[in-house]
Amino acid sequence: MAAERELQIAPLVQESLVHNTRTLNNLHSLTASLLGVAAGILGLESLAGFAFYISFSLLAAVLFYVLRVAPSSLPAGKSLGDTSRYFRRGGGFEFWTGGLMGGLAGFVLTWTLFYGLVRA
Amino acid sequence: MTLLSKTFTVFGSILLAHACYSAREHTALQSPRVVTAAALSSSPAAGSVSLPVDIIIETIVSTVLIITGLVLGTKPLRPLEWRVWAGKIEREGAEGFTDGSGKVDRDYVGNPFSVLESRPNFVDIRRQRREFAEWSRQKEKFLQQGQ
Incomplete structure:
Protein backbone atom coordinates (compact mmCIF):
# COMPACT_ATOMS: atom_id res chain seq x y z
CA MET A 1 0.00 0.00 0.00
CA ALA A 2 2.78 2.39 0.92
CA ALA A 3 4.55 1.82 -2.39
CA GLU A 4 1.32 2.34 -4.29
CA ARG A 5 0.63 5.62 -2.54
CA GLU A 6 4.21 6.68 -3.15
CA LEU A 7 3.71 6.01 -6.88
CA GLN A 8 0.54 8.08 -6.89
CA ILE A 9 2.31 11.01 -5.27
CA ALA A 10 5.43 10.76 -7.44
CA PRO A 11 4.44 9.03 -10.68
CA LEU A 12 7.05 7.44 -12.94
CA VAL A 13 7.47 7.81 -16.68
CA GLN A 14 7.28 4.34 -18.21
CA GLU A 15 8.92 5.42 -21.49
CA SER A 16 11.97 6.63 -19.59
CA LEU A 17 12.20 3.35 -17.70
CA VAL A 18 12.04 1.37 -20.96
CA HIS A 19 14.61 3.64 -22.60
CA ASN A 20 17.06 3.41 -19.70
CA THR A 21 16.71 -0.35 -19.30
CA ARG A 22 17.24 -0.86 -23.02
CA THR A 23 20.35 1.33 -22.96
CA LEU A 24 21.82 -0.68 -20.10
CA ASN A 25 20.96 -4.02 -21.75
CA ASN A 26 22.55 -2.98 -25.04
CA LEU A 27 25.71 -2.02 -23.22
CA HIS A 28 25.81 -5.32 -21.34
CA SER A 29 25.33 -7.52 -24.39
CA LEU A 30 28.06 -5.65 -26.28
CA THR A 31 30.36 -5.87 -23.28
CA ALA A 32 29.72 -9.60 -22.84
CA SER A 33 30.83 -10.41 -26.40
CA LEU A 34 33.91 -8.24 -25.96
CA LEU A 35 34.77 -9.99 -22.69
CA GLY A 36 34.49 -13.34 -24.45
CA VAL A 37 37.10 -12.18 -26.96
CA ALA A 38 39.41 -11.10 -24.15
CA ALA A 39 38.92 -14.33 -22.17
CA GLY A 40 39.65 -16.39 -25.28
CA ILE A 41 42.85 -14.46 -25.98
CA LEU A 42 43.96 -14.86 -22.38
CA GLY A 43 43.28 -18.61 -22.66
CA LEU A 44 41.18 -18.78 -19.51
CA GLU A 45 39.54 -22.07 -18.69
CA SER A 46 36.52 -23.13 -16.60
CA LEU A 47 36.00 -21.11 -13.40
CA ALA A 48 38.71 -18.55 -14.18
CA GLY A 49 36.80 -17.51 -17.31
CA PHE A 50 33.54 -17.04 -15.44
CA ALA A 51 35.28 -15.13 -12.66
CA PHE A 52 36.80 -12.88 -15.35
CA TYR A 53 33.34 -12.36 -16.87
CA ILE A 54 31.67 -11.51 -13.57
CA SER A 55 34.38 -9.13 -12.42
CA PHE A 56 34.59 -7.23 -15.72
CA SER A 57 30.81 -7.04 -16.05
CA LEU A 58 30.71 -5.46 -12.62
CA LEU A 59 33.45 -3.09 -13.76
CA ALA A 60 31.30 -2.14 -16.76
CA ALA A 61 28.35 -1.45 -14.46
CA VAL A 62 30.56 0.69 -12.20
CA LEU A 63 31.87 2.63 -15.21
CA PHE A 64 28.31 3.14 -16.41
CA TYR A 65 27.36 4.46 -13.00
CA VAL A 66 30.36 6.77 -12.77
CA LEU A 67 30.13 8.18 -16.31
CA ARG A 68 26.39 8.19 -16.96
CA VAL A 69 24.38 8.09 -13.74
CA ALA A 70 26.49 9.87 -11.14
CA PRO A 71 27.14 13.20 -12.95
CA SER A 72 23.44 14.11 -12.85
CA SER A 73 22.15 12.08 -9.90
CA LEU A 74 24.66 13.27 -7.28
CA PRO A 75 23.81 17.00 -7.77
CA ALA A 76 20.12 16.04 -7.55
CA GLY A 77 20.68 14.98 -3.96
CA LYS A 78 20.88 11.21 -4.40
CA SER A 79 23.41 9.40 -2.28
CA LEU A 80 26.44 7.66 -3.78
CA GLY A 81 25.46 4.39 -5.47
CA ASP A 82 21.78 5.29 -5.59
CA THR A 83 20.41 4.75 -9.12
CA SER A 84 16.79 5.68 -8.39
CA ARG A 85 16.95 8.80 -10.59
CA TYR A 86 17.05 6.61 -13.69
CA PHE A 87 16.11 3.10 -12.59
CA ARG A 88 13.41 1.53 -10.48
CA ARG A 89 13.66 2.33 -6.79
CA GLY A 90 14.90 -0.72 -4.89
CA GLY A 91 16.26 -2.18 -8.11
CA GLY A 92 19.88 -1.63 -7.16
CA PHE A 93 20.69 -5.33 -7.43
CA GLU A 94 19.09 -5.38 -10.87
CA PHE A 95 21.22 -2.44 -11.96
CA TRP A 96 24.54 -3.89 -10.87
CA THR A 97 24.05 -7.51 -11.89
CA GLY A 98 21.15 -7.42 -14.37
CA GLY A 99 23.38 -7.82 -17.41
CA LEU A 100 25.17 -10.94 -16.14
CA MET A 101 22.55 -13.48 -17.19
CA GLY A 102 21.57 -11.75 -20.42
CA GLY A 103 25.10 -11.58 -21.74
CA LEU A 104 26.25 -15.02 -20.64
CA ALA A 105 25.39 -16.77 -23.91
CA GLY A 106 27.22 -14.18 -26.00
CA PHE A 107 30.17 -14.40 -23.66
CA VAL A 108 30.49 -18.19 -23.94
CA LEU A 109 30.07 -18.01 -27.73
CA THR A 110 32.93 -15.60 -28.35
CA TRP A 111 35.02 -17.13 -25.54
CA THR A 112 35.05 -20.58 -27.15
CA LEU A 113 35.48 -19.10 -30.63
CA PHE A 114 38.56 -17.08 -29.73
CA TYR A 115 39.99 -19.80 -27.50
CA GLY A 116 39.82 -22.11 -30.50
CA LEU A 117 41.23 -19.48 -32.89
CA VAL A 118 44.22 -18.64 -30.72
CA ARG A 119 45.07 -22.08 -29.43
CA ALA A 120 44.07 -24.52 -32.14
CA MET B 1 28.61 8.27 -30.49
CA THR B 2 30.79 11.17 -29.64
CA LEU B 3 34.35 11.65 -30.86
CA LEU B 4 35.77 10.69 -27.47
CA SER B 5 33.91 7.38 -27.32
CA LYS B 6 34.86 6.58 -30.92
CA THR B 7 38.53 7.27 -30.18
CA PHE B 8 38.48 5.00 -27.13
CA THR B 9 36.69 2.20 -28.97
CA VAL B 10 38.85 2.30 -32.11
CA PHE B 11 42.12 2.51 -30.20
CA GLY B 12 41.05 -0.32 -27.88
CA SER B 13 40.01 -2.47 -30.84
CA ILE B 14 43.40 -2.01 -32.49
CA LEU B 15 45.14 -2.99 -29.24
CA LEU B 16 42.87 -6.01 -28.85
CA ALA B 17 43.49 -7.18 -32.41
CA HIS B 18 47.21 -6.82 -31.85
CA ALA B 19 47.01 -8.79 -28.59
CA CYS B 20 45.02 -11.52 -30.35
CA TYR B 21 47.59 -11.76 -33.12
CA SER B 22 50.44 -11.81 -30.61
CA ALA B 23 48.83 -14.58 -28.58
CA ARG B 24 48.26 -16.59 -31.74
CA GLU B 25 51.89 -16.20 -32.83
CA HIS B 26 53.14 -16.99 -29.35
CA THR B 27 51.26 -20.27 -29.12
CA ALA B 28 52.21 -21.20 -32.69
CA LEU B 29 55.89 -20.63 -32.02
CA GLN B 30 55.92 -21.97 -28.49
CA SER B 31 54.05 -25.25 -28.73
CA PRO B 32 56.73 -27.45 -30.44
CA ARG B 33 59.39 -26.31 -28.01
CA VAL B 34 57.19 -27.01 -25.01
CA VAL B 35 56.35 -30.47 -26.29
CA THR B 36 60.03 -31.38 -26.62
CA ALA B 37 60.84 -29.88 -23.22
CA ALA B 38 57.99 -31.83 -21.68
CA ALA B 39 59.20 -34.99 -23.34
CA LEU B 40 62.69 -34.42 -21.99
CA SER B 41 61.85 -33.48 -18.42
CA SER B 42 58.57 -35.46 -18.36
CA SER B 43 57.08 -33.09 -15.83
CA PRO B 44 53.32 -32.52 -16.17
CA ALA B 45 53.46 -28.79 -15.44
CA ALA B 46 55.58 -27.98 -18.48
CA GLY B 47 52.76 -28.91 -20.83
CA SER B 48 50.75 -25.73 -20.32
CA VAL B 49 51.76 -22.69 -22.36
CA SER B 50 51.46 -19.46 -20.38
CA LEU B 51 51.16 -16.14 -22.15
CA PRO B 52 53.82 -13.47 -21.68
CA VAL B 53 52.87 -10.74 -19.24
CA ASP B 54 52.84 -7.98 -21.87
CA ILE B 55 50.14 -9.70 -23.93
CA ILE B 56 48.01 -10.18 -20.81
CA ILE B 57 48.40 -6.51 -19.87
CA GLU B 58 47.65 -5.41 -23.44
CA THR B 59 44.47 -7.51 -23.53
CA ILE B 60 43.17 -6.21 -20.21
CA VAL B 61 44.02 -2.57 -20.99
CA SER B 62 42.35 -2.80 -24.40
CA THR B 63 39.26 -4.41 -22.85
CA VAL B 64 38.94 -1.62 -20.29
CA LEU B 65 39.44 0.98 -23.05
CA ILE B 66 36.71 -0.51 -25.24
CA ILE B 67 34.31 -0.79 -22.29
CA THR B 68 34.94 2.87 -21.47
CA GLY B 69 34.29 3.80 -25.09
CA LEU B 70 31.07 1.79 -25.16
CA VAL B 71 29.86 3.36 -21.91
CA LEU B 72 30.64 6.85 -23.24
CA GLY B 73 28.77 5.99 -26.43
CA THR B 74 25.50 5.02 -24.73
CA LYS B 75 22.49 7.27 -25.14
CA PRO B 76 21.92 9.73 -22.30
CA LEU B 77 19.49 8.43 -19.70
CA ARG B 78 16.12 10.01 -19.05
CA PRO B 79 14.84 10.92 -15.60
CA LEU B 80 12.40 8.39 -14.25
CA GLU B 81 10.25 10.52 -11.95
CA TRP B 82 7.54 12.42 -13.75
CA ARG B 83 8.25 15.78 -12.10
CA VAL B 84 11.99 15.62 -12.85
CA TRP B 85 11.30 14.57 -16.44
CA ALA B 86 8.67 17.23 -17.06
Whole structure:
Protein backbone atom coordinates (compact mmCIF):
# COMPACT_ATOMS: atom_id res chain seq x y z
CA MET A 1 0.00 0.00 0.00
CA ALA A 2 2.78 2.39 0.92
CA ALA A 3 4.55 1.82 -2.39
CA GLU A 4 1.32 2.34 -4.29
CA ARG A 5 0.63 5.62 -2.54
CA GLU A 6 4.21 6.68 -3.15
CA LEU A 7 3.71 6.01 -6.88
CA GLN A 8 0.54 8.08 -6.89
CA ILE A 9 2.31 11.01 -5.27
CA ALA A 10 5.43 10.76 -7.44
CA PRO A 11 4.44 9.03 -10.68
CA LEU A 12 7.05 7.44 -12.94
CA VAL A 13 7.47 7.81 -16.68
CA GLN A 14 7.28 4.34 -18.21
CA GLU A 15 8.92 5.42 -21.49
CA SER A 16 11.97 6.63 -19.59
CA LEU A 17 12.20 3.35 -17.70
CA VAL A 18 12.04 1.37 -20.96
CA HIS A 19 14.61 3.64 -22.60
CA ASN A 20 17.06 3.41 -19.70
CA THR A 21 16.71 -0.35 -19.30
CA ARG A 22 17.24 -0.86 -23.02
CA THR A 23 20.35 1.33 -22.96
CA LEU A 24 21.82 -0.68 -20.10
CA ASN A 25 20.96 -4.02 -21.75
CA ASN A 26 22.55 -2.98 -25.04
CA LEU A 27 25.71 -2.02 -23.22
CA HIS A 28 25.81 -5.32 -21.34
CA SER A 29 25.33 -7.52 -24.39
CA LEU A 30 28.06 -5.65 -26.28
CA THR A 31 30.36 -5.87 -23.28
CA ALA A 32 29.72 -9.60 -22.84
CA SER A 33 30.83 -10.41 -26.40
CA LEU A 34 33.91 -8.24 -25.96
CA LEU A 35 34.77 -9.99 -22.69
CA GLY A 36 34.49 -13.34 -24.45
CA VAL A 37 37.10 -12.18 -26.96
CA ALA A 38 39.41 -11.10 -24.15
CA ALA A 39 38.92 -14.33 -22.17
CA GLY A 40 39.65 -16.39 -25.28
CA ILE A 41 42.85 -14.46 -25.98
CA LEU A 42 43.96 -14.86 -22.38
CA GLY A 43 43.28 -18.61 -22.66
CA LEU A 44 41.18 -18.78 -19.51
CA GLU A 45 39.54 -22.07 -18.69
CA SER A 46 36.52 -23.13 -16.60
CA LEU A 47 36.00 -21.11 -13.40
CA ALA A 48 38.71 -18.55 -14.18
CA GLY A 49 36.80 -17.51 -17.31
CA PHE A 50 33.54 -17.04 -15.44
CA ALA A 51 35.28 -15.13 -12.66
CA PHE A 52 36.80 -12.88 -15.35
CA TYR A 53 33.34 -12.36 -16.87
CA ILE A 54 31.67 -11.51 -13.57
CA SER A 55 34.38 -9.13 -12.42
CA PHE A 56 34.59 -7.23 -15.72
CA SER A 57 30.81 -7.04 -16.05
CA LEU A 58 30.71 -5.46 -12.62
CA LEU A 59 33.45 -3.09 -13.76
CA ALA A 60 31.30 -2.14 -16.76
CA ALA A 61 28.35 -1.45 -14.46
CA VAL A 62 30.56 0.69 -12.20
CA LEU A 63 31.87 2.63 -15.21
CA PHE A 64 28.31 3.14 -16.41
CA TYR A 65 27.36 4.46 -13.00
CA VAL A 66 30.36 6.77 -12.77
CA LEU A 67 30.13 8.18 -16.31
CA ARG A 68 26.39 8.19 -16.96
CA VAL A 69 24.38 8.09 -13.74
CA ALA A 70 26.49 9.87 -11.14
CA PRO A 71 27.14 13.20 -12.95
CA SER A 72 23.44 14.11 -12.85
CA SER A 73 22.15 12.08 -9.90
CA LEU A 74 24.66 13.27 -7.28
CA PRO A 75 23.81 17.00 -7.77
CA ALA A 76 20.12 16.04 -7.55
CA GLY A 77 20.68 14.98 -3.96
CA LYS A 78 20.88 11.21 -4.40
CA SER A 79 23.41 9.40 -2.28
CA LEU A 80 26.44 7.66 -3.78
CA GLY A 81 25.46 4.39 -5.47
CA ASP A 82 21.78 5.29 -5.59
CA THR A 83 20.41 4.75 -9.12
CA SER A 84 16.79 5.68 -8.39
CA ARG A 85 16.95 8.80 -10.59
CA TYR A 86 17.05 6.61 -13.69
CA PHE A 87 16.11 3.10 -12.59
CA ARG A 88 13.41 1.53 -10.48
CA ARG A 89 13.66 2.33 -6.79
CA GLY A 90 14.90 -0.72 -4.89
CA GLY A 91 16.26 -2.18 -8.11
CA GLY A 92 19.88 -1.63 -7.16
CA PHE A 93 20.69 -5.33 -7.43
CA GLU A 94 19.09 -5.38 -10.87
CA PHE A 95 21.22 -2.44 -11.96
CA TRP A 96 24.54 -3.89 -10.87
CA THR A 97 24.05 -7.51 -11.89
CA GLY A 98 21.15 -7.42 -14.37
CA GLY A 99 23.38 -7.82 -17.41
CA LEU A 100 25.17 -10.94 -16.14
CA MET A 101 22.55 -13.48 -17.19
CA GLY A 102 21.57 -11.75 -20.42
CA GLY A 103 25.10 -11.58 -21.74
CA LEU A 104 26.25 -15.02 -20.64
CA ALA A 105 25.39 -16.77 -23.91
CA GLY A 106 27.22 -14.18 -26.00
CA PHE A 107 30.17 -14.40 -23.66
CA VAL A 108 30.49 -18.19 -23.94
CA LEU A 109 30.07 -18.01 -27.73
CA THR A 110 32.93 -15.60 -28.35
CA TRP A 111 35.02 -17.13 -25.54
CA THR A 112 35.05 -20.58 -27.15
CA LEU A 113 35.48 -19.10 -30.63
CA PHE A 114 38.56 -17.08 -29.73
CA TYR A 115 39.99 -19.80 -27.50
CA GLY A 116 39.82 -22.11 -30.50
CA LEU A 117 41.23 -19.48 -32.89
CA VAL A 118 44.22 -18.64 -30.72
CA ARG A 119 45.07 -22.08 -29.43
CA ALA A 120 44.07 -24.52 -32.14
CA MET B 1 28.61 8.27 -30.49
CA THR B 2 30.79 11.17 -29.64
CA LEU B 3 34.35 11.65 -30.86
CA LEU B 4 35.77 10.69 -27.47
CA SER B 5 33.91 7.38 -27.32
CA LYS B 6 34.86 6.58 -30.92
CA THR B 7 38.53 7.27 -30.18
CA PHE B 8 38.48 5.00 -27.13
CA THR B 9 36.69 2.20 -28.97
CA VAL B 10 38.85 2.30 -32.11
CA PHE B 11 42.12 2.51 -30.20
CA GLY B 12 41.05 -0.32 -27.88
CA SER B 13 40.01 -2.47 -30.84
CA ILE B 14 43.40 -2.01 -32.49
CA LEU B 15 45.14 -2.99 -29.24
CA LEU B 16 42.87 -6.01 -28.85
CA ALA B 17 43.49 -7.18 -32.41
CA HIS B 18 47.21 -6.82 -31.85
CA ALA B 19 47.01 -8.79 -28.59
CA CYS B 20 45.02 -11.52 -30.35
CA TYR B 21 47.59 -11.76 -33.12
CA SER B 22 50.44 -11.81 -30.61
CA ALA B 23 48.83 -14.58 -28.58
CA ARG B 24 48.26 -16.59 -31.74
CA GLU B 25 51.89 -16.20 -32.83
CA HIS B 26 53.14 -16.99 -29.35
CA THR B 27 51.26 -20.27 -29.12
CA ALA B 28 52.21 -21.20 -32.69
CA LEU B 29 55.89 -20.63 -32.02
CA GLN B 30 55.92 -21.97 -28.49
CA SER B 31 54.05 -25.25 -28.73
CA PRO B 32 56.73 -27.45 -30.44
CA ARG B 33 59.39 -26.31 -28.01
CA VAL B 34 57.19 -27.01 -25.01
CA VAL B 35 56.35 -30.47 -26.29
CA THR B 36 60.03 -31.38 -26.62
CA ALA B 37 60.84 -29.88 -23.22
CA ALA B 38 57.99 -31.83 -21.68
CA ALA B 39 59.20 -34.99 -23.34
CA LEU B 40 62.69 -34.42 -21.99
CA SER B 41 61.85 -33.48 -18.42
CA SER B 42 58.57 -35.46 -18.36
CA SER B 43 57.08 -33.09 -15.83
CA PRO B 44 53.32 -32.52 -16.17
CA ALA B 45 53.46 -28.79 -15.44
CA ALA B 46 55.58 -27.98 -18.48
CA GLY B 47 52.76 -28.91 -20.83
CA SER B 48 50.75 -25.73 -20.32
CA VAL B 49 51.76 -22.69 -22.36
CA SER B 50 51.46 -19.46 -20.38
CA LEU B 51 51.16 -16.14 -22.15
CA PRO B 52 53.82 -13.47 -21.68
CA VAL B 53 52.87 -10.74 -19.24
CA ASP B 54 52.84 -7.98 -21.87
CA ILE B 55 50.14 -9.70 -23.93
CA ILE B 56 48.01 -10.18 -20.81
CA ILE B 57 48.40 -6.51 -19.87
CA GLU B 58 47.65 -5.41 -23.44
CA THR B 59 44.47 -7.51 -23.53
CA ILE B 60 43.17 -6.21 -20.21
CA VAL B 61 44.02 -2.57 -20.99
CA SER B 62 42.35 -2.80 -24.40
CA THR B 63 39.26 -4.41 -22.85
CA VAL B 64 38.94 -1.62 -20.29
CA LEU B 65 39.44 0.98 -23.05
CA ILE B 66 36.71 -0.51 -25.24
CA ILE B 67 34.31 -0.79 -22.29
CA THR B 68 34.94 2.87 -21.47
CA GLY B 69 34.29 3.80 -25.09
CA LEU B 70 31.07 1.79 -25.16
CA VAL B 71 29.86 3.36 -21.91
CA LEU B 72 30.64 6.85 -23.24
CA GLY B 73 28.77 5.99 -26.43
CA THR B 74 25.50 5.02 -24.73
CA LYS B 75 22.49 7.27 -25.14
CA PRO B 76 21.92 9.73 -22.30
CA LEU B 77 19.49 8.43 -19.70
CA ARG B 78 16.12 10.01 -19.05
CA PRO B 79 14.84 10.92 -15.60
CA LEU B 80 12.40 8.39 -14.25
CA GLU B 81 10.25 10.52 -11.95
CA TRP B 82 7.54 12.42 -13.75
CA ARG B 83 8.25 15.78 -12.10
CA VAL B 84 11.99 15.62 -12.85
CA TRP B 85 11.30 14.57 -16.44
CA ALA B 86 8.67 17.23 -17.06
CA GLY B 87 10.93 19.86 -15.50
CA LYS B 88 13.73 18.84 -17.85
CA ILE B 89 11.39 19.22 -20.83
CA GLU B 90 10.30 22.66 -19.64
CA ARG B 91 13.85 23.84 -19.07
CA GLU B 92 15.73 22.31 -21.98
CA GLY B 93 13.09 21.38 -24.54
CA ALA B 94 14.20 19.06 -27.31
CA GLU B 95 17.89 19.79 -26.64
CA GLY B 96 17.70 17.76 -23.45
CA PHE B 97 16.72 14.61 -25.32
CA THR B 98 19.46 14.12 -27.89
CA ASP B 99 21.64 11.12 -28.51
CA GLY B 100 25.43 11.40 -28.46
CA SER B 101 25.75 13.07 -31.86
CA GLY B 102 23.27 15.86 -31.07
CA LYS B 103 20.24 14.59 -32.99
CA VAL B 104 16.92 14.67 -31.18
CA ASP B 105 15.60 11.22 -30.31
CA ARG B 106 12.87 9.91 -32.54
CA ASP B 107 10.58 9.04 -29.64
CA TYR B 108 10.81 12.49 -28.07
CA VAL B 109 7.23 13.51 -27.28
CA GLY B 110 7.78 16.95 -25.79
CA ASN B 111 5.42 18.48 -23.28
CA PRO B 112 2.83 15.84 -22.33
CA PHE B 113 0.28 18.60 -21.63
CA SER B 114 0.70 20.50 -24.88
CA VAL B 115 -2.80 19.37 -25.90
CA LEU B 116 -4.22 21.24 -22.93
CA GLU B 117 -2.05 24.31 -23.41
CA SER B 118 -3.22 25.09 -26.94
CA ARG B 119 -6.90 24.21 -27.04
CA PRO B 120 -8.33 24.54 -30.54
CA ASN B 121 -11.84 24.10 -29.08
CA PHE B 122 -11.55 27.47 -27.41
CA VAL B 123 -10.61 29.44 -30.51
CA ASP B 124 -13.06 32.33 -31.06
CA ILE B 125 -14.02 31.38 -34.60
CA ARG B 126 -16.63 34.17 -35.03
CA ARG B 127 -14.10 36.85 -34.26
CA GLN B 128 -11.61 35.34 -36.67
CA ARG B 129 -14.26 35.24 -39.38
CA ARG B 130 -15.09 38.91 -38.77
CA GLU B 131 -11.43 39.81 -38.97
CA PHE B 132 -11.02 37.90 -42.19
CA ALA B 133 -14.07 39.61 -43.74
CA GLU B 134 -12.64 42.98 -42.75
CA TRP B 135 -9.32 42.13 -44.29
CA SER B 136 -10.82 40.88 -47.54
CA ARG B 137 -13.01 43.97 -47.83
CA GLN B 138 -10.00 46.21 -47.40
CA LYS B 139 -8.13 44.21 -49.99
CA GLU B 140 -10.98 44.64 -52.46
CA LYS B 141 -11.10 48.37 -51.86
CA PHE B 142 -7.37 48.61 -52.35
CA LEU B 143 -7.55 46.72 -55.65
CA GLN B 144 -10.41 48.90 -56.92
CA GLN B 145 -8.45 52.04 -56.06
CA GLY B 146 -5.49 50.63 -57.93
CA GLN B 147 -7.56 50.26 -61.09
